[in-house]
Amino acid sequence: MSKALLAIQGVKTEFRLGRARALQAVQGVDLSISAGEIVGLVGESGSGKSVLALSMLRLVQPPGQITDGHILFDGEDVMQMSARALSAWRGRDVGMIFQQPQSCLNPVKRIGWQVAEPLLRHEKIGRKAAWAAAIDLLRAVGIPAPEEKVLAYPHELSGGQAQRVMIAIALALKPRLLIADEPTTALDVTIQAQILELLSERCRTLGTSLLLVTHDLGVVARIADRVAVMYAGRIVEEGPVEAMLTAPSHPYTKGLIAAAPQLGQAQGGRLKDIPGAIPDLSRPYAGCAFAPRCELRQSLSLKACDNAQPAPTTVGSAHTVRCFGAAGSIQSEMRVTS
Amino acid sequence: MSLVLDEPIMATPPRWRMFLLRLLRNRSALVGGTILLLLVLSALFAPLLAPYDPFKVNPIQRLRPPSWDHFMGTDEVGRDLFSRLIFGTRYFLLICVVTASISASIGTLLGLLAGAGSRFVENLIMRVIDVMLAFPYILMVLVVVAILGPSLWTGMVSIGIAGIPGYARLVRSAVLTVRREDYVLSARALGASESEILFGTILPNVVSPLIVYLAFSMPLAALVTSSLSFIGLGTQPPAPEWGAMLVNSRTYLFSAWWAVAGPGMALFISIFGLNILGNGLRDVLDPRSGR
Amino acid sequence: MTIPPLLDVRNLKVRYPIKTGLFGKPVDSIAAVDDVSFTLERGETLGLVGESGCGKSTLGRTILALQQPAGGAVMFRNQDVFCLSPGERKHQRRFAQMIFQNPRSCFDPRRTLGASVRMALDIQEMLAPSERDAAVAEIFRKVGLRPEHRLRYPHELSGGQLQRVGIARALILKPDLIVCDEPVSALDVSVQAQILNLLNDLRQEFGLALIFVSHNLAVVEYIADRVAVMYYGRIVELAPTHQLFNNPRHPYTKALLSAVPSIDFTRRHEPMPKLGDPPNPARLPSGCRFRSRCPMAMPRCAEEDPAMTALAAGHDVACHAALTAS
Numbered sequence: 001m002s003k004a005l006l007a008i009q010g011v012k013t014e015f016r017l018g019r020a021r022a023l024q025a026v027q028g029v030d031l032s033i034s035a036g037e038i039v040g041l042v043g044e045s046g047s048g049k050s051v052l053a054l055s056m057l058r059l060v061q062p063p064g065q066i067t068d069g070h071i072l073f074d075g076e077d078v079m080q081m082s083a084r085a086l087s088a089w090r091g092r093d094v095g096m097i098f099q100q101p102q103s104c105l106n107p108v109k110r111i112g113w114q115v116a117e118p119l120l121r122h123e124k125i126g127r128k129a130a131w132a133a134a135i136d137l138l139r140a141v142g143i144p145a146p147e148e149k150v151l152a153y154p155h156e157l158s159g160g161q162a163q164r165v166m167i168a169i170a171l172a173l174k175p176r177l178l179i180a181d182e183p184t185t186a187l188d189v190t191i192q193a194q195i196l197e198l199l200s201e202r203c204r205t206l207g208t209s210l211l212l213v214t215h216d217l218g219v220v221a222r223i224a225d226r227v228a229v230m231y232a233g234r235i236v237e238e239g240p241v242e243a244m245l246t247a248p249s250h251p252y253t254k255g256l257i258a259a260a261p262q263l264g265q266a267q268g269g270r271l272k273d274i275p276g277a278i279p280d281l282s283r284p285y286a287g288c289a290f291a292p293r294c295e296l297r298q299s300l301s302l303k304a305c306d307n308a309q310p311a312p313t314t315v316g317s318a319h320t321v322r323c324f325g326a327a328g329s330i331q332s333e334m335r336v337t338s
Numbered sequence: 339m340s341l342v343l344d345e346p347i348m349a350t351p352p353r354w355r356m357f358l359l360r361l362l363r364n365r366s367a368l369v370g371g372t373i374l375l376l377l378v379l380s381a382l383f384a385p386l387l388a389p390y391d392p393f394k395v396n397p398i399q400r401l402r403p404p405s406w407d408h409f410m411g412t413d414e415v416g417r418d419l420f421s422r423l424i425f426g427t428r429y430f431l432l433i434c435v436v437t438a439s440i441s442a443s444i445g446t447l448l449g450l451l452a453g454a455g456s457r458f459v460e461n462l463i464m465r466v467i468d469v470m471l472a473f474p475y476i477l478m479v480l481v482v483v484a485i486l487g488p489s490l491w492t493g494m495v496s497i498g499i500a501g502i503p504g505y506a507r508l509v510r511s512a513v514l515t516v517r518r519e520d521y522v523l524s525a526r527a528l529g530a531s532e533s534e535i536l537f538g539t540i541l542p543n544v545v546s547p548l549i550v551y552l553a554f555s556m557p558l559a560a561l562v563t564s565s566l567s568f569i570g571l572g573t574q575p576p577a578p579e580w581g582a583m584l585v586n587s588r589t590y591l592f593s594a595w596w597a598v599a600g601p602g603m604a605l606f607i608s609i610f611g612l613n614i615l616g617n618g619l620r621d622v623l624d625p626r627s628g629r
Numbered sequence: 630m631t632i633p634p635l636l637d638v639r640n641l642k643v644r645y646p647i648k649t650g651l652f653g654k655p656v657d658s659i660a661a662v663d664d665v666s667f668t669l670e671r672g673e674t675l676g677l678v679g680e681s682g683c684g685k686s687t688l689g690r691t692i693l694a695l696q697q698p699a700g701g702a703v704m705f706r707n708q709d710v711f712c713l714s715p716g717e718r719k720h721q722r723r724f725a726q727m728i729f730q731n732p733r734s735c736f737d738p739r740r741t742l743g744a745s746v747r748m749a750l751d752i753q754e755m756l757a758p759s760e761r762d763a764a765v766a767e768i769f770r771k772v773g774l775r776p777e778h779r780l781r782y783p784h785e786l787s788g789g790q791l792q793r794v795g796i797a798r799a800l801i802l803k804p805d806l807i808v809c810d811e812p813v814s815a816l817d818v819s820v821q822a823q824i825l826n827l828l829n830d831l832r833q834e835f836g837l838a839l840i841f842v843s844h845n846l847a848v849v850e851y852i853a854d855r856v857a858v859m860y861y862g863r864i865v866e867l868a869p870t871h872q873l874f875n876n877p878r879h880p881y882t883k884a885l886l887s888a889v890p891s892i893d894f895t896r897r898h899e900p901m902p903k904l905g906d907p908p909n910p911a912r913l914p915s916g917c918r919f920r921s922r923c924p925m926a927m928p929r930c931a932e933e934d935p936a937m938t939a940l941a942a943g944h945d946v947a948c949h950a951a952l953t954a955s
Contacts (some may be wrong), residue, residue, distance in 0.1 A: 024663065026677075032839070044817035044818065044819065045817055068736055076632075084667055104769065143908070150888055158906055158907060160906060160907075161906065188680035188844070188907075189680065189844070189846075189885060189888040189889055189890075190680065190884055190888045190904045191899035191907075192888065192890070193888040193890070193902060194901065194903070194904075196890070196901075215817065215818070216890065217892045218889065218890030218891055218892050219890050221892045221893070221894060221897060222890045222891075222897060226735060241896050245893075245894045246894055255819060256818055256819065257892060259818045259819045259821070259822035259849040260818045260821075260822070260847065260892070261822075261825070261848050261850065261851040262847055262891060262892065262893065263846060263847050263874065263886065263889055263891060264848060264850075264874065264875075265850070265851070270826055270829075271822040271825055271826055271851065272822065272827055273819060273820075273822035273823040274819035274823075275823070276821070277787045277789060277790075277820065278817075289835070323708065347774055519734055520729045520731060520734040520735035521734065521735050521736050521745075522738045523695060523727075523729075523735075524727065524729065524735050524736075524754075524798070525691075525737075525748070526695060526728060527722060528691055528722065528726075528748065528749045528752050528753070528798075528802070529693060529718075529719040529720075529722035529752050530748075530752050531715065531719070531722060534752070539737055541738060542737075542739050543737065559664070601914075629848045
């Protein structure tokens with residue numbers, strides 16, 4: 001594997017709730033993204049995936065705070081950057097798009113200027129050249145008749161078009177990393193399919209790495225190279241997309257895959273649900289956060305699950321899982337087969 | 339059947355107790371509430387608290403500075419200022435309650451009708467409200483007083499009427515917001531009639547903004563009433579109303595500062611108290627302020 | 630003589646004003662539901678799918694008479710729901726209930742959940758007042774909650790738990806029909822499965838008919854007996870679930886199905902549909918409304934609005950191309 005473009009180690013982010021309480025949104029996460037790679041970060045609401053994405057860019061707003069960890073971008077320590085270096089870095093090297101494209105666009109400015117703005121700010125080109133570049137950028141993201149659409153205001157765009165414009169803005173300076181937080185969740189399926197295709201095509205063409213934050217495994221299955229599954233502030237399983245979808249190891253990943261009804265699945269039978277709900281992240285706990293909902297723990301009745309954090313175990317090439325039970329069962333399976 | 343988490347379920351304390359708890363934790367609500375409580379107590383027990391008869395004229399003792407006998411001094415006809423201030427709380431609270439209940443009751447009713455009624459009713463009410471708002475507040479009060487003649491009651495009624503548009507607009511916009519909520523649609527789907535929905539579901543949900551507005555508008559009404567007295571159109575002497583007391587003593591501002599300072603401070607502290615109580619209530623009643 | 634269906638929707642039309650004049654009179658409007666007809670039998674589940682703005686939620690609400698139609702009729706239990714006296718309507722409401730998309734907003738924040746559910750009994754004056762609390766406790770157990778949850782306020786429960794209460798509130802009146810408006814869309818996948826299982830159990834136990842409105846095709850395939858696909862106010866295809874998903878005939882249905890991202894890794898490289906941008910709902914194309922995005926559009930589509938026609942038993946489709954092909 002090539003050298004990591006972005007590598008984070010042991011990142012912890014918490015939100016202070018009061019004098020003595022804090023919500024541990026991210027509880028020590030290691031993750032790396034290689035150049036040109038598309039990584040899917042999957043989790044349910046409250047898993048900390050969006051906070052992790054913001055933490056990577058040090059964009060967490062108070063009362064949130066990164067309390068520990070290292071963030072290295074191309075060997076440079078992001079945690080040590082001055083405010084000025086940080087904002088220059090964010091503008092130049094990373095782009096970000098969000099779930100609600102309409103609310104990210106300035107409603108009183110023509111979209112042409114909004115696309116041209118990063119060019120004017122970071123590249124020494126004139127207004128005319130920036131305007132022409134904006135038209136090219138809009139064409140590249142599949143906006144029909146871009147010469148006319150540059151003059152439009154955000155409210156004149158449909159949701160899908162607005163997201164295309166956001167992608168054009170985010171990729172205007174050819175950043176090396178794009179972070180997309182639920183970019184298609186607010187869109188209809190037919191539009192979602194197009195936006196995903198566009199995102200993956202643009203990133204592959206520009207050589208931009210993409211971190212795709214989503215709750216939908218189907219979205220990840222479509223375009224990601226690698227997947228990390230997050231639960232209660234930790235990454236519980238990480239690996240190449242094919243291995244993750246066809247041979248998941250962590251009971252939570254398995255549960256997520258089984259719980260979502262799939263097209264063409266036999267009808268009427270019971271869906272395999274995950275009983276219970278996510279834990280309260282403001283209450284510290286010793287063991288694995290998934291243990292209270294875990295089937296595997298019930299069947300194996302492992303004591304360790306309640307008392308310690310599982311360490312990452314390798315279960316395949318570049319495929320790691322944090323689970324006492326899964327790692328154990330794999331080993332026993334290997335013993336049987338060999 | 340599906341599994342239910344085995345966390346223990348403790349009974350939630352009743353809503354009013356949660357409310358009280360939060361109120362006590364909020365500093366400005368606490369201070370404002372204490373001031374209001376003191377006002378109410380002194381109004382209730384005025385005859386016991388006041389050392390002298392507030393109406394008893396004593397020409398020998400006129401314009402005496404604060405002393406052991408009259409520790410806030412006396413006014414231009416020798417009445418004990420402290421006693422008059424104590425009895426003044428009755429006027430102050432009376433003004434607050436009367437003006438607020440006139441404007442709040444009529445305003446809320448109009449607001450509910452405008453928010454939940456047909457488009458015609460809404461347009462009718464809101465245009466009338468617009469006209470009332472376009473009329474300067476003080477001018478409207480002056481017109482009413484001029485028609486009915488100057489007295490404490492006409493002053494209060496006119497100020498009460500002048501306050502109606504504010505309540506009506508507040509309630510209407512709150513109703514419009516609440517009316518769109520799913521739980522209102524749900525009540526309708528369950529078969530509730532329009533009046534059941536309006537008074538059973540919508541009204542309780544607009545009460546919080548109403549209480550906050552009440553706390554803010556009461557001191558304003560009291561202030562305007564006092565100003566009315568100040569220009570001689572409100573309370574008539576010898577009533578110990580703070581505004582009227584200010585008027586009477588203003589000619590002695592330089593020779594007997596205490597005669598002005600007493601009612602002035604009383605007004606200031608009372609209005610300040612109600613205002614910060616309003617601030618506190620706004621925070622306490624906001625559901626987003628946590629448990 | 631045949632038994633009339635539980636629900637018979639006939640040529641239903643609903644319009645929304647988009648522009649109003651100076652005195653509040655609508656000047657221009659869009660058709661949210663445009664000439665929709667279908668029937669629903671007792672105990673049957675109809676899935677209503679389509680993208681945002683297609684009118685599926687409006688249709689659900691209009692069936693419950695929570696919205697006034699611009700034309701057409703809804704016969705429920707042999708009565709037209711729009712021609713009822715207030716008393717009759719209140720009685721009728723007992724038999725048709727609703728479950729909402731967002732369980733956070735469908736409960737009065739100032740009432741305990743027990744009180745909210747009890748309100749249904751109070752309004753309908755079902756059971757003696759002294760028996761109502763026990764009935765609420767019973768229904769809470771039925772939806773997988775504990776009776777103690779009755780004392781809770783909405784903000785104290787998770788989304789999944791609240792949706793269970795939402796189901797309890799609809800169920801306690803023992804209705805014949807429940808309109809479920811995107812009941813699992815606001816929930817996480819793991820919780821969504823719990824709620825779908827619960828709904829599936831309950832509809833069998835209570836013999837409920839469901840109208841299941843959703844944008845999620847996989848969820849609809851899981852729960853529905855028949856599925857109607859809506860596009861800008863019109864039902865364009867209506868068929869038994871198995872048939873619709875395995876043999877879709879309308880090009881829009883086909884596009885929808887192939888656009889759903891699958892976690893099946895083998896389908897990763899299947900091409901995605903290239904539909905154009907959706908039309909402006911105030912200015913739909915002439916003739917067939919899907920024409921502007923349709924890969925199979927032909928001249929006839931611009932002139933003639935295709936009507937729903939039976940292709941096979943119970944399989945109706947509104948498309949010129951599909952009809953000529955068969």
